[in-house]
Amino acid sequence: MVRERIFEEMAQAVIDGLPDKARALAHDAIQAGIDPLEAIERGFKAGMDVVGDGFAKGELFIPDLMMSGEAMKAAIAALEPELMKRKQQRQVLGRVVIGTVQGDIHEIGKTLVATMLAASGFEVHDLGVDVSPQRFVDMVRQVDANVVGLSALLTTTLLNQETVILTLKEAGLRDKVKVIVGGVPASPEWAEEIGADGYAENATEAVEVVKRMVGV
Amino acid sequence: MNMRANYQVNATPQFRVLSEDQIEEIYFSALEVLERVGMRIYSEEGVALLRDAGSRVQGDRVWIPSWLVQEALTTVPSRIVIAGRDRNKRVYLEKDKIYFGTGSDCPSLVDPYTDAVRKYTFDDVYNAARISDALPHIDFHMSLGLTSGVLAQTYDRHQFLAMLKGTSKPLVITAVDREGLADQYQMACEVLGGPEEFARLPLFVVYIEPSSPLNHSVEAVEKLLYSAEKGIPMIYTPCTMCGATAPMTMAGGMVQCLAECLVGVVLSQLRRKGAAVIIGGVGSIMDMSTSILSYGAPEMVLLSAAMTDVAKWLRLPMFSTAGCSDSKVLDQQAAIESAVSVVVAALSGANLIHDVGYLESGLLGSFDMLVMSNEVIGLAKRILSGITVTPETLAVDVIERVGPGGQYLTQEHTRRHFRAETWLPTLMDRQMRRGWEASGRKTMADRVRAKVLDILEHHQPMPIPAEVEARLKAIVAEADARHAS
Ligand code: B12
Numbered sequence: 001m002v003r004e005r006i007f008e009e010m011a012q013a014v015i016d017g018l019p020d021k022a023r024a025l026a027h028d029a030i031q032a033g034i035d036p037l038e039a040i041e042r043g044f045k046a047g048m049d050v051v052g053d054g055f056a057k058g059e060l061f062i063p064d065l066m067m068s069g070e071a072m073k074a075a076i077a078a079l080e081p082e083l084m085k086r087k088q089q090r091q092v093l094g095r096v097v098i099g100t101v102q103g104d105i106h107e108i109g110k111t112l113v114a115t116m117l118a119a120s121g122f123e124v125h126d127l128g129v130d131v132s133p134q135r136f137v138d139m140v141r142q143v144d145a146n147v148v149g150l151s152a153l154l155t156t157t158l159l160n161q162e163t164v165i166l167t168l169k170e171a172g173l174r175d176k177v178k179v180i181v182g183g184v185p186a187s188p189e190w191a192e193e194i195g196a197d198g199y200a201e202n203a204t205e206a207v208e209v210v211k212r213m214v215g216v
Numbered sequence: 217m218n219m220r221a222n223y224q225v226n227a228t229p230q231f232r233v234l235s236e237d238q239i240e241e242i243y244f245s246a247l248e249v250l251e252r253v254g255m256r257i258y259s260e261e262g263v264a265l266l267r268d269a270g271s272r273v274q275g276d277r278v279w280i281p282s283w284l285v286q287e288a289l290t291t292v293p294s295r296i297v298i299a300g301r302d303r304n305k306r307v308y309l310e311k312d313k314i315y316f317g318t319g320s321d322c323p324s325l326v327d328p329y330t331d332a333v334r335k336y337t338f339d340d341v342y343n344a345a346r347i348s349d350a351l352p353h354i355d356f357h358m359s360l361g362l363t364s365g366v367l368a369q370t371y372d373r374h375q376f377l378a379m380l381k382g383t384s385k386p387l388v389i390t391a392v393d394r395e396g397l398a399d400q401y402q403m404a405c406e407v408l409g410g411p412e413e414f415a416r417l418p419l420f421v422v423y424i425e426p427s428s429p430l431n432h433s434v435e436a437v438e439k440l441l442y443s444a445e446k447g448i449p450m451i452y453t454p455c456t457m458c459g460a461t462a463p464m465t466m467a468g469g470m471v472q473c474l475a476e477c478l479v480g481v482v483l484s485q486l487r488r489k490g491a492a493v494i495i496g497g498v499g500s501i502m503d504m505s506t507s508i509l510s511y512g513a514p515e516m517v518l519l520s521a522a523m524t525d526v527a528k529w530l531r532l533p534m535f536s537t538a539g540c541s542d543s544k545v546l547d548q549q550a551a552i553e554s555a556v557s558v559v560v561a562a563l564s565g566a567n568l569i570h571d572v573g574y575l576e577s578g579l580l581g582s583f584d585m586l587v588m589s590n591e592v593i594g595l596a597k598r599i600l601s602g603i604t605v606t607p608e609t610l611a612v613d614v615i616e617r618v619g620p621g622g623q624y625l626t627q628e629h630t631r632r633h634f635r636a637e638t639w640l641p642t643l644m645d646r647q648m649r650r651g652w653e654a655s656g657r658k659t660m661a662d663r664v665r666a667k668v669l670d671i672l673e674h675h676q677p678m679p680i681p682a683e684v685e686a687r688l689k690a691i692v693a694e695a696d697a698r699h700a701s
């Protein structure tokens with residue numbers, strides 16, 4: 001009974017976008033001996049699902065989503081040590097490396113996509129902006145990524161999406177990782193032309209496409 | 217004789233968003249941000265200048281003291297005049313003098329012949345300039361489109377050549393980096409016959425952007441310092457997206473925007489006292505459902521007008537935004553967003569009001585939108601010209617002459633005044649229904665497109681002498697060769 005109430009509170013903390021509250025509830029759960037995986041699944045993630053639905057219906061907006069994502073992140077970070085102790089692995093939908101390509105410093109779109117992916121259950125490694133092809137490749141190798149996301153906002157830097165794909169090929173990693181491209185000058189046709197595996201116009205669509213890529 | 221005391225005249229409608237006290241609060245807060253939060257300046261040269269002038273520095277982080285800003289504000293000019301290739305086509309960037317022009321660098325256009333959405337080519341950029349050239353209410357021109365099919369590092373020179381050929385009006389250019397700016401400056405000097413003439417009456421203003429929040433890239437700072445050295449007037453303004461790259465609140469967005477602009481003012485004056493800087497920029501919100509930076513939001517309109525209040529108070533020329541839309545096509549939404557933003561920007565008294573012709577939130581540079589907005593600007597200018605109140609215009613004598621139940625059509629007074637008092641539309645339809653039906657039931661979009669095609673087919677800009685054009689092409693070719701490898 002008490003546990004049910006804690007799960008509800010966890011969900012609510014995520015819905016309300018309160019990182020401090022979420023963190024505190026995560027600590028409480030550890031104290032109470034609650035299985036951290038259950039806390040994530042039945043508590044925090046349940047809240048995230050509500051927020052996702054609300055956004056899809058147009059009742060909630062990006063700041064709601066972002067703050068819920070922050071709350072989710074805080075909760076998971078707080079539960080991480082306990083997961084390690086129990087030798088449990090948080091179930092992630094997949095590991096995604098994302099960044100804005102070299103020469104391009106447009107940050108917001110990429111960050112939005114990264115946050116949405118993280119909030120949807122992916123492990124996301126955000127490399128920031130002006131990322132060289134080699135850094136993408138190194139990170140893909142380091143975290144054994146399933147998907148790499150490339151953002152470009154300039155016609156002039158769009159070509160660097162292709163460079164990353166070529167560098168992945170040279171490194172022998174192209175078959176191991178799916179590539180999704182985005183940003184205003186990109187398009188489905190462009191994705192196909194450079195041999196990427198997918199394209200998404202916005203962050204919500206990006207989540208759908210990446211989910212499909214990892215088969216969920 | 218009739219004498220009146222304390223008589224005031226509003227020669228134009230009066231409009232402002234902020235009180236002087238509110239402006240001061242925003243200015244002081246911007247100073248506080250510069251002094252306490254500081255900025256990140258990626259250029260070592262820029263950091264050194266600021267350090268030597270008395271700023272606190274740690275790596276690339278620079279805290280600029282208020283006195284340094286105040287000092288810079290005493291030497292930065294309150295007015296800038298630029299002129300096109302046609303040296304009589306001038307814009308006087310002085311308090312409350314309004315000018316409208318296009319925006320730069322949209323990736324795509326709607327082909328006016330096929331209606332296909334496609335990338336801008338050199339010819340399209342040239343055609344965009346010809347359209348601006350032909351429109352009476354467009355006073356300055358920015359590229360509207362980004363030249364595709366050329367090298368990424370030299371596209372700016374190609375674009376500038378296309379713009380120069382297409383219009384003899386004053387220009388606002390963008391530049392890849394310092395080298396790109398230097399090449400374009402050299403091109404301008406070729407056109408004008410030398411750097412002396414450029415210094416006397418510049419041919420263009422360069423548009424440089426700090427990167428919100430609080431970042432100033434190497435390229436931006438290098439372009440800024442080069443401009444200060446050469447006497448190239450510069451726009452140093454960010455693209456603040458409230459809620460994403462700036463605080464969600466309008467006032468907070470303005471504080472950050474102003475602080476970023478003031479970095480340009482300080483750096484420019486440190487390099488050369490008297491260097492000309494224009495502040496302002498694109499201030500709007502991120503739409504919190506779709507994530508776009510809105511080019512049609514009422515918040516953009518309000519922020520632009522409020523920032524104009526601040527610029528006028530600081531006695532600096534203002535770069536504002538209007539005549540643009542989030543719509544993907546020339547539809548009712550585009551018309552609403554163009555009209556509202558144009559009227560308010562005009563009333564605000566901003567100097568360079570840009571982005572006329574943008575659709576799709578700055579991704580589609582539309583010839584149709586440009587031509588339609590030209591009509592809107594004409595209408596707005598009529599509102600701006602206000603109401604003249606004199607014995608002649610009060611017309612009591614005429615009212616007496618006509619008396620109850622008469623008409624004014626046959627009064628000489630009517631014929632004398634109707635041209636000056638009324639705006640004559642060129643695209644608005646005021647026919648009666650049968651006339652409209654007989655003339656083909658054309659919508660605004662139809663009439664706009666017809667005018668676009670008419671300009672494309674007939675308008676000839678002032679030619680550039682062949683030997684000058686050859687030298688311009690040589691500069692572009694040299695740049696291409698330098699970057700070919
Ligand atoms: C804000 C902005 C800036 C800011 C960026 C600040 C920051 N911290 O990010 C600043 C001022 C720094 C800037 C600089 C420049 N900019 Co700029 N900028 C914009 C602007 C207005 C909005 C971009 C934005 O953030 N949108 C909001 C976000 C949320 O949307 P988004 O990025 O599109 O992302 C969404 C989707 O695209 C997608 N997505 C994005 N990334 C990814 C990745 C993946 C994997 C997936 C699946 C999806 C995806 O999902 C996102 C969320 O829904 C656009 C205009 C526009 N309408 O896009 C111009 C624009 C992109 N910039 C432009 C230009 C030219 C420049 C400059 C070259 C200007 C100059 N001359 O100095 C410099 C370049 C600097 C550089 N080297 O990168 C042009 C590009 C033209 C072109 N085709 O090349 C544009 C289109 C404006 C214009 N018409 O001139 N810019």
